[in-house]
Amino acid sequence: MNTNNLSSALNVSARCRDLHVSLWQCPHFLFIVMGAVISTTILLTYVVAKFYAEPETVVSIIFVVTVFLFVVGNAVIKAFEKVAEASQLKSEFVAIISHELRNPLSSIKWQIDALMEKKEGLTSADFVPAMKIVNHSNEKMIGLINDLLDINRIEDSRFQLSPAIFSMNELTDEIVSVYEPIAGTSNLKFILLAPKSPLWVMADKIKVKSVISRFIDNAIRYSTSSGEITISLEDIGSHIKWSITDQGAGIPVKEIQNIFSKFFRASNILKYQTEGLGVGLYLSKYIIEATGGTVGFRSLEGHGSTFYFTVPKSKA
Amino acid sequence: MIEDDTTLANNLSAVIRQGGFEVFVSNDGETGFRQAQEKRPDLILMDLVLPKKHGFKIMEDLQKSPELATIPVIVLTNLETPHDVERALSLGAKAYLVKANYSLNEILKKVKEVSDGTN
Numbered sequence: 253m254n255t256n257n258l259s260s261a262l263n264v265s266a267r268c269r270d271l272h273v274s275l276w277q278c279p280h281f282l283f284i285v286m287g288a289v290i291s292t293t294i295l296l297t298y299v300v301a302k303f304y305a306e307p308e309t310v311v312s313i314i315f316v317v318t319v320f321l322f323v324v325g326n327a328v329i330k331a332f333e334k335v336a337e338a339s340q341l342k343s344e345f346v347a348i349i350s351h352e353l354r355n356p357l358s359s360i361k362w363q364i365d366a367l368m369e370k371k372e373g374l375t376s377a378d379f380v381p382a383m384k385i386v387n388h389s390n391e392k393m394i395g396l397i398n399d400l401l402d403i404n405r406i407e408d409s410r411f412q413l414s415p416a417i418f419s420m421n422e423l424t425d426e427i428v429s430v431y432e433p434i435a436g437t438s439n440l441k442f443i444l445l446a447p448k449s450p451l452w453v454m455a456d457k458i459k460v461k462s463v464i465s466r467f468i469d470n471a472i473r474y475s476t477s478s479g480e481i482t483i484s485l486e487d488i489g490s491h492i493k494w495s496i497t498d499q500g501a502g503i504p505v506k507e508i509q510n511i512f513s514k515f516f517r518a519s520n521i522l523k524y525q526t527e528g529l530g531v532g533l534y535l536s537k538y539i540i541e542a543t544g545g546t547v548g549f550r551s552l553e554g555h556g557s558t559f560y561f562t563v564p565k566s567k568a
Numbered sequence: 569m570i571e572d573d574t575t576l577a578n579n580l581s582a583v584i585r586q587g588g589f590e591v592f593v594s595n596d597g598e599t600g601f602r603q604a605q606e607k608r609p610d611l612i613l614m615d616l617v618l619p620k621k622h623g624f625k626i627m628e629d630l631q632k633s634p635e636l637a638t639i640p641v642i643v644l645t646n647l648e649t650p651h652d653v654e655r656a657l658s659l660g661a662k663a664y665l666v667k668a669n670y671s672l673n674e675i676l677k678k679v680k681e682v683s684d685g686t687n
Contacts, residue, residue, distance in 0.1 A: 347649045351617070354646035355573070358667035362579045365672045369583070385575050 356389030495560035570600030597621025
C-alpha cells in the first residue's frame with residue numbers, strides 16, 4: 253500500500269461520505285470507536301487494578317464496557333447491513349436503468365432495421381413515421397438522463413434553481429396542449445379550471461414545467477381508459493395551488509407512505525409498470541419544496557387520486 | 569407474440585409474417601395468455617415486462633396446463649440480470665433474447681430454429 257492509499261484508508265470521514273452514511277452508521281468509524289474503547293479500557297483496568305485494587309470496581313468497569321461494546325457491535329452489524337442494502341439497491345437500480353435505456357434504443361434499432369430491409373423505393377411515407385418514433389425514443393432517453401443527473405445533483409447538494417416570474421395559467425395551457433393528443437388516444441379528456449387573469453408565480457419555470465408534466469403523465473398512466481382529468485389552479489393567498497384529479501386506479505393503501513421516496517417503484521416496477529424509473533414524484537417533491545411550496549395528494553384505491561402542489565406568488 | 573410496445577410489435581410481426589408464419593399479437597399479459605389458451609400457437613414470443621400479467625407469471629401458468637406446457641416459448645426482453653435469465657430458462661424458455669442485441673432478421677432466424685426444432 254503506498255502512502256496515498258494509506259492516507260485515504262485512514263481518512264475515515266471521507267470514506268463514510270463516499271458510502272453516503274452518517275458517521276454513526278459508518279462501519280469504518282464504528283470500528284475505530286470500538287478499538288478506542290477497548291484500548292482505553294485495558295489501560296484503565298490496569299490502572300484501577302494496580303492502584304485501587306478493589307475487585308468489585310474492576311468487575312463493574314469491565315461490565316459497563318462490555319455492555320457498551322455490545323451496543324457498538326450491534327451498531328456495526330446494522331451499519332454493514334445498511335451498506336449492503338445500498339449496494340443491493342444500486343444493482344437493482346442499474347438493472348432498471350439499463351432496461352429503461354434499452355427500450356428506446358431497441359425501438360430506434362428496429363426502426364432503422366425495418367427501413368434498411370426496404371432499402372429500394374423508400375418514400376417519405378416510410379420515413380416520416382419512422383423518424384417520429386426515433387425522435388420520440390430519443391426524447392425518452394434524454395428525459396431519463398436528465399432525471400438521473402438531477403438525482404445526482406440532489407445527492408451531492410449541487411441542485412440549483414433559477415427562479416423567474418411567469419404565469420401558471422399560461423404554462424399549464426402550454427403543457428396541456430402537448431398532452432391532449434396523448435390523452436385522446438386513451439379517450440381521456442382534460443377539464444381545466446382556472447381564473448382568466450394570469451396567476452404570477454416566482455419559480456424555476458423549466459423545473460415547474462417538469463413537475464406539471466410528470467403529474468399529468470401519471471394521471472394519464474394511472475387512468476382507466478376513458479374518463480376525465482381535472483386540472484385546477486387556485487390563488488390561496490401567498491401561494492398558487494395547482495392540482496390534478498384523475499378517475500384512475502388510485503394508490504394502494506400500503507404504498508401511500510412510500511409514494512414520494514426515491515425509486516419507490518424500484519421493487520415493483522418490473523412487475524406492474526412498463527416504463528419509468530420511479531423517481532418522478534421524488535424529484536417533483538424536491539423541486540417544489542426547494543421553491544418554497546408544498547406537495548401532497550389524496551387517493552382512494554379504485555376511485556382515483558388528486559395530486560397538488562403550491563408555488564409562491566410573485567411579489568411584484 | 570406478447571409485446572406491449574406496439575411499434576416494436578408491428579415491426580417484428582411484419583418480419584415474422586414475411587418469414588411465412590401466422591402471427592397473433594397481444595399487447596398485455598392477460599390477453600396474451602388468453603390468446604395462447606384459445607389459439608394454441610406453435611410458438612410464443614414474448615416480453616417479460618408486460619402490463620396486467622408479468623411474463624414469468626404467464627410462463628408459470630403455461631406450465632400448469634398440460635396442453636400449454638408443451639408450447640415452446642422464446643423470451644424477448646431488455647431485462648438481462650442473471651436472475652431473470654435463470655428464472656426464464658428454469659420456467660422452460662427455449663431462448664432468451666435481449667432486444668437491443670438482436671436485429672429483426674436474427675429474431676426471425678431464432679423463431680425458425682425453435683419452431684423447426686420442435687416440429
